Amino acid sequence: MPIQEKTRARDTCWLPEEGQGHRAEKVHISVVGNGFRLDTIKKVAQTYLPRIFADVDIVDAEFANVIVGTFADLGRSERVGHQEGYRIFADGSQLIIAGDTEFGVLYGFYEFLKKSQQGCPLLTMEAEDQPAMEVRMINHWDNLDGSVERGYAGKSLFFDNNAWAASDEEIVQYAEMLSSIGINALTINNVNVHAKETELITEKWLPQLAKVANLFDAYHITLFLSANFASPMTLGHLQTADPLDKRVVHWWKTQVEEIYKYIPTFGGFVIKADSEHRPGPFTYGRTHAQGANMLADALKPYGGVVFWRCFVYDCLQDWRDRSTDRAKAAYEHFAPLDGTFADNVILQIKNGPMDFQVREPVSPLFGALTQTNYVMELQITQEYTGQQIDVCYLPMQWQEIWSFDTHANGEGTKIADLLSSRQQDGKGKGVTAVSNIGNNQNWTGHPFAQANLYGYGQLAWNPEQCPRKIAEEWAKRTYAHLSAEVRQTICSILKRSWSVYEAYTAPLGVGWMVNTGHHYGPNVNGYEYSPWGTYHFSDRSGLGVDRTKTGSNYISQYKQPVAELYGNVATCPDELLLFFHHVPYTHMLKSGKTVIQHIYDAHFEGVEEVEAFLEAWEGQKEAMPDSLYMHVKERFEAQLANAREWRDQVNTYYYRMSGINDERGRTIYK
């Protein structure tokens, strides 16, 4: 093949790679002042700038054409007014990259790197920016044995065989990737904290984690840990983990003191409590607030924070019980507790009321909390959205979620506004998301899944960005060495991929028609008679979940006019119809199709789209390295097989149920 293959041990993703072609301009750069992250900038500059520019040198300020530093260190009076904000501008023959703090300078430098990668002439560069979200976090669900819960990119980056597995170089490369897209916090272990993982907060692990925390901190990324609420019992040999028990309180204070002795920059805990069999305050008749506040108290002297997950529901529901609705659980558990949480508790609320389905309404908890800090939890890893075999570009979904108008403070209270605290006294602190990273050479299994991580960072920084533009930017940076036509092919696929995935899987927002356990591939009845609260109630007449007043009345958790919009079958959007209503197969959608015909059409069209993806990819074979071509081709073939299985199982199931033929006479197996 004429085109050079990537040679580094691991992909650089969107960051510049070796030998991607040099720009003629010289970059003589000076980083002014002293600081931990300023040192980082020098290192990043030395690593990446020579991959872009032929002539790169670190020089004294007087010889530099690029000057980097805080406004103060540069002796300038400008300010951005935000500690993570920056400005890039030309001043005579020099390009200035400056911020109020070294954090801002770091982000400014990454912006400079991005513009450099894209060929922008130095002195024309101009930018002023600051992040919309305060918290821009990543949650790894990695276990100490090296497995990753819901991981589809190999094993853990961090752990293997109950020991630390990552080299410093790997951590640095990962930190570079994360900070280059604005991520400023992460957890490295699974929210389901098992026996071995419980020990992470002890001296057994803290010396190692101190090193790791420091490596990340150099990139302005704060290390958090997922902790086991029952740690006082598991580690401290107490008979209780009651948050009001003095011995328990004391145990946590002592343990937190120990953590900060090793890791002064430690961020705090992420806690999954009283959820899916994890221990929590309920065991002792205490509230979530009592549980969270006890931990927050222990962390407060050090500036630490508790992220307390709201993914709490009855996972031993009886499918016969039509009065319980899992969708209502998070709101019912947490809305009444609003105002009772400590200042350094942040509730972590999943985007939807169920669990990262391809389509869900936005959780009504957003907008309901007015006196409690919170973040939104998203899932970058594609648990229910193709598992990094099927391509599914999720920023399309996130952007739609963040555009949702909660009407919390009247019309125009969008999720993005709430999370970025643009509302007065807003308590939204930002976002966190489950990582899609593993130890695969390309980090994410499917190389296109890198775009989900990239897009997450970009949107968390600025939710007003168009996800289509982000995809283009990602492709331009990641596949700089390939032709514009290849990139266009990739982007065209990415942009359609979420809709396509939705089309060939569970219809009209109903969700959960997946195989149990691993959650890949179709199983229409897989969760229908389960204890998980996940039903579609299909019968010979119709399907869908009545969550209106005649059903579970989940809709009442929304503000008006949202509740009315969803609650009325005439106004409920088609794509969420079956989430909110049980309707006959012959119900006419706003699209002008019946529900059953929509099911057939979407499933046939979804498969056709995947066929088109594969065909488009095959058309670019000659324009890319064999390894990339084959790797992605194999995944498209697997996706196509999956899409066909979805199409045929869902269509057959509903044909057998409804007895209604496809009006276009396509093949449905009887």
Next chain:
Amino acid sequence: MPIQEKTRARDTCWLPEEGQGHRAEKVHISVVGNGFRLDTIKKVAQTYLPRIFADVDIVDAEFANVIVGTFADLGRSERVGHQEGYRIFADGSQLIIAGDTEFGVLYGFYEFLKKSQQGCPLLTMEAEDQPAMEVRMINHWDNLDGSVERGYAGKSLFFDNNAWAASDEEIVQYAEMLSSIGINALTINNVNVHAKETELITEKWLPQLAKVANLFDAYHITLFLSANFASPMTLGHLQTADPLDKRVVHWWKTQVEEIYKYIPTFGGFVIKADSEHRPGPFTYGRTHAQGANMLADALKPYGGVVFWRCFVYDCLQDWRDRSTDRAKAAYEHFAPLDGTFADNVILQIKNGPMDFQVREPVSPLFGALTQTNYVMELQITQEYTGQQIDVCYLPMQWQEIWSFDTHANGEGTKIADLLSSRQQDGKGKGVTAVSNIGNNQNWTGHPFAQANLYGYGQLAWNPEQCPRKIAEEWAKRTYAHLSAEVRQTICSILKRSWSVYEAYTAPLGVGWMVNTGHHYGPNVNGYEYSPWGTYHFSDRSGLGVDRTKTGSNYISQYKQPVAELYGNVATCPDELLLFFHHVPYTHMLKSGKTVIQHIYDAHFEGVEEVEAFLEAWEGQKEAMPDSLYMHVKERFEAQLANAREWRDQVNTYYYRMSGINDERGRTIYK
């Protein structure tokens, strides 16, 4: 509690236990002659007789009131005419237990033990018997790591952590149990022979297995091993396992020679080939006969035998493909090969064409083979029949299977006749069955599951026995220390249990409505869209599999008039209707009920029966030790929960499908 608890490390099951109460008669026994199994008889006598009789002594013949030996050694002219047969009779003041060989004497002694246990006065004992089946085998599906495939009684009796785990005492006790019910052969490892298990036929294991083989041989039980067809590749580092390749042939001859050097009594191999991803001759374009005969050739000089399993089908079937029918597979693979197998090959054919469902027709391969040796394979372990949580007394099923008239040689060619070679030139050699034994204290998880092992041995010896009588005998021997009322309660439950299990699970012979993988509990669609060839094709109008001429024409594999009987919806027995026919929910059964009403009734009644089991058991609480009461009670409670889940899932599924109400208005969840 007033009643003494069993105290031995492991239950004695139906063999006499310590302190069960002594009979007044003296037993002064003399074992005449020398022989390996005569020594065994002495040991068995010393172990068990003192538990029955207060006054037991081993004496010289002249002082004995019980004389044991071969007719020849006893200087008598009688003969049974069968090497495993025996006679028990009084001769003056002496009771004679004699056989043509020491094997027969051993079985005679067990009969004497049984009669002694049941209180029969010595000199009134009279019996003459011989086994109907030549092969009366047990197949363990034990793995070297200690797991048992489809095991529900703890871990393996034999292996743990890739080492031998059983003490000699345990093997002896197990051998006593098996030989006491006439078992004369066993395998100790899983038919799915994985990497570690492949090594069992090598010097690494043979010294240990030689000891084990000897322990079993003392009880006239021949040791076989499940072997990996690809052993020449795994162990011999050949590039092929082609049965016609000279190196492969040589490798097996050498390996078999090695085995017999250590174990002169070795029985041979059980082979699962070209089945569910196991290697086999198909890889090399060879037939099953070529594969089996190659192994048989290697074993022949030593008198060894190959059991070659006929459980061969396409386990990667496309559910969309209505032309393939898994039920047809065994016949299609093996019937055309009749006459091409070596004399020391025995085909091992599962009782039904699918896989150990609670109800299946008998495999049409029985009766189709006239020049090939075969045995029937049953499953004592309750994979699809309640997993030793739900009680399911399987001899009821087996007796029905064995009573089936194949019409192979005209009317009256029952399975029992074929297997016991009562037909002229018959090639049926007997039975084998998957073990339900594990390392639990009571051997079988549910104590009542002991009755399945007991009944298996009894029926293999004499298929004319009534399984109800066998249950009574088992209860009388096993629960000798309890009241007749308790035993009656147990027997009444056992006798109904198979019908009850059938009632609350998949209806009318259709099968496969189970959870995938582990096979416990309901999942109506669990296997409906799977690659396993296991479908019920339910739609809004009806259900069942058309295996008649208008469908897969599986029925044509049966002899007439069986094919006609099954093929005609008017004559097909209700209990197999959905196995052979796709019918509307409103189809009228011979019982006078519609199919849908039968589904509802059977499921409601099945649960009511389990409720009655539990109630009957609770009624006997005071009459038994707490440990037994609680152990069985907990299982009945679990069974009841399982039965209710089956009832409600199946009823709801078919209500949603059919829209037809229960005519008795009972609760069906909508």
